[in-house]
Amino acid sequence: MNNNIELYQVRTHNLKNISVSIPKNQITAIYGRSGAGKSSLAFSTLHQLCVDEFEAMENGFIDNEDYKLDGYTGIIPSIAINQTNKNNNPRSTLYSFLNMAQIISAIKQDNLLPYTLLKLNKPQNECKHCSGLGEVAEIADADLIDEQKTLEENPFKIWQKGYLSELYYKLMIAFCETESIPISTPYHLLSKMDKNKLLYARSKEKFIVRFKHNGKYKQRRIYYQGVMLCADSKLSSNSMTDFTQMRICPHCLGSRIDQEVYRHQKLANINFVDFLRLPISELKNKLQHQTGFSYLCRVLDGICEMGLGYLNLSRAIPSLSGGELQKLKFSRILNSEISGVLIVIDEISSQLSDESYPIIWHKLKQLSEKNTVVLVEHNRYFIEKADHQIHIGRFAGSQGGYLCEKEDICASHNPIEHRKAKDFFKFTGINKHNLHNQSVNIPKKSITVFTGVSGSGKSSLAKWIEANQKAIYITQKNSHFSSRSVLASTLKVNKIIAEYFAKQTGSHEDEFLLHKNAGCKVCQGIGVIKYERGFDKDLYLNCHQCNGNLFDEKNPIIHQKVDGLSILDFYQTEISELLSLLPKSLKNFAQILATATELGLGHLALARKTQTLSGGEIRRLKLCEHLARQKETKKILIIDEPAAGLDSETADRVVAFIRKQADLFSTVILIEHRSEVIHYADYEVRLGPSAGIEGGNIILQRFL
Structure with a gap:
């Protein structure tokens, strides 16, 4: 019996004719500097070769030019758990991803829901008001109106540009003259009655409006329709995306199901709507003493151990970060009783707090008893604990791709002079997801870092600032590039x-x-x-x-x-x-x-090809456009995990460069937990104390 997976003379991408041995039923860590060739070995060669080998048994072997090697032995089926989220289906939820309908139907209890009601995406079961999406679009008048402008200056953003904008502007002026609404007064100084007319009135008569369109003068007879009425009628059009915000559907409360259909449906004395809406950590506590729910509790407990207990079962999969989806997949594999498989995992340590490491390591050891685990890692805790280490180095690109001796790759930790700004952005009344009526001060012309456990509210705070300030937000969600990109x-x-x-x-x-x-x-x-x-x-x-x-x-x-x-x-x-x-x-x-x-x-x-880049590389690619600028902007720059996927040495260099360019922006905000990134910040805002409903509080604000 072959106890190792052997790859001979691998030349994929920048790999320099290397041969490696991966011991089965053990944990192997592949580490090295970013871009040296770790993923080329682990994912592009080892995993893809295993997938192709077993695919070939059913469909014949396909020539794959993506990997190059002279030979191999000991191949076994393979699963990759990476940090990308390419799921764009808004109906895909944790409930469907975890196959909850099947898990619940297997419970031996008399009062269970009928199987037809466990399939939530059926048209007869979904909420009729949001079409089973759990949220609805609404227009915020604050987003539509520049209140400092007069009506003569046109304060209504949907009529400022685009198709027939001049027609609507002149129609509004004609309506104001008929209703005696002063057009030279700033909008915010108008009476409440005049504002209501402009926003919600419909004229009783048509106005004759002469306007210019495509360089030619035209004339129309048309009724005036208020700004909000006009905006509502265009709600689903692309032109309204800048003025709409999504909020939880008030009818299904985000559960996505028809309240009438499920009004009397319960699971273990829990209303089924609550079953879908409760944070998984809370749901697990309610179920753990119920008989017959042991497997379901094990699934939920596995999710909590990954630090994802703040999620609920109605949460859309596309809304998860790549790291969240990776940990969800990992927890699913842990509960699958799978054996004899190669499991290749990309940086399981990312987005984890230090205290979570021993729990995750214990799970990995359990997994390796019946499977072969390969970790692509930068974290020293996991590298040093692995049964076997492979160092791919020594540098990135053409200078990498070699098998190297053991090396500790560390940040420089050069001393920096922290700024103590006296001028602040002061944000109050912050309400988003688990943030309720919070306030925060962010120093101007500085670097601020948001810290806290996953689910504590860091991204929610960043999104609120983006929505209420002029900001550039480089998120951890992958952009959807075309195949031509x-x-x-x-x-x-x-x-x-x-x-x-x-x-x-x-x-x-x-x-x-x-x-x-x-x-x-x-x-x-x-x-x-x-x-x-x-x-x-x-x-x-x-x-x-x-x-x-x-x-x-x-x-x-x-x-x-x-x-x-x-x-x-x-x-x-x-x-x-x-x-x-x-x-x-x-x-x-x-x-x-x-x-x-x-x-x-x-x-x-x-x-x-842009589609072949990692999530971290794509994030820095987006960032490149903004940091290459020559002139200052008044916008805030927000970056979600700028060091994602980077070794400590490269992360240190990247964040040092961000600090060097920080004066191009009114201020820079980083969302991070890595010490080499926090080292370069001037100010810390910590959220917590925990995740989900136990988080969402700003518990610390301080200069570093």
């Missing part, structure tokens, strides 16, 4: 490159754009081809023509060199190396690449 297009430098080559060669810029003439003619510059397989999962394989390299190699123009570089060199050279090769004329372009390098993205090439 590569780093060059995401960083918005593809056109800069095309214009540069067009100017230097005299060719049209279309000749240097992937989605125009430069891209491979078979895959249209995407690099992969989609094969639809009916009811089976679609396949995406590297394009056989360009071998995933995106460009039309037969096109002579793409091989033309300017200052020693072709457009292929621009796209296929690592960003940090490309930066050193650029001509001085591309100063703005160089600034963007320099920022990307400082943010730990220098090992990537501009041809890299």
